[in-house]
Amino acid sequence: MLKLFNYDLQNFASPSASKALLSKITVKKLAEYETILSPGQHQQNLYFIKEGVVRCYYQSLEMQWTNWFAAEGNPIFSTESFFSGNPSLEYIETCTPVILYQITREDYRTLMAEFPELYEPAFHLIQSYLHISEKRMYGSQMQTAYKRYEDxxxxxxxxxxxxxxxHIxxxxxxxxxxxxxIRREFAFKAYKNVAKINVGT
Structure with a gap:
């Protein structure tokens, strides 16, 4: 079953909504490290990952800052471009070979208007996005690098x-x-915890 917003389609959409949505979706295959969106471009399609991993990043001269990663079941979009219609400020590229479901921005909006039930997963998506953004902002200011890696x-x-x-x-x-x-420290702590459990048993 098609998975969108990390939901199985049949679990949130009626048969008529599912049929209409599926009729508008096409499949796109990309190789590793292909660019999906670049700064200055307008995002005309909403993507959902069937297989693979994608990241979003900003770049200044030779420096890159990864903003998010997404994998199977997750949508791919530039908030500024897809929802506001403005040129993108970020790059979105594949980290692995990927298979994507895609739907045009116009078709997506038409379906949302025709089938209000599709708003529920979209609402949960926005909630999740805001939660992750707030947690990342807190972590960057209040947590150690080790704690950020743990999270x-x-x-x-x-x-x-x-x-x-x-990229991590x-x-x-x-x-x-x-x-x-940090990874060496993390692995050592994990090893010590396993050793303690084994001794305890």
Whole structure:
């Protein structure tokens, strides 16, 4: 079953809404490190990931700052471009080979107007997006780099080994060298915890 917004379509859409939505969706396949959106472009399609991992980042000269990662079931969009109709401020690119479901911005808006039930998953998506953004802002100001890495592993465990370490470092706001030290510390603590459990049993 088609999964959108991390929901199975049949769980939130009526048969008529499902049929209408499926009639507007096409499939797009991209290779690793292909650009989906660049600054200055207008996002004309909303994408949902069937397979693979995607990231969003900003770039200034030679520096990159990863803003988010997305994997199976998640949508891909530039908030500024897709919802506001303004040129994108960010890059969106594939981290792995991906298969995407896509629907045009115009078709998406028409379907939302025709089938109000489609607003529920979209509303939960926006809630989730705001929660993650607030948590990241808090973490960047109030948490240590080690704690930010712990939170990343907790929330992105399914993609942590599928993306480049330099991209994770840019997401956490640290250097790759600093990330390597944190990963060694994290692995050592995990090893000690396992050892304690084994001794206890």
């Amino acid at each position: 990343f592993i907790e929330t992105h465990r399914h993609i942590a080994n599928r993306v480049k370490m330099q 470092a840019s997401y956490l706001g640290i250097t790759p060298t600093h990330l390597s030290r």
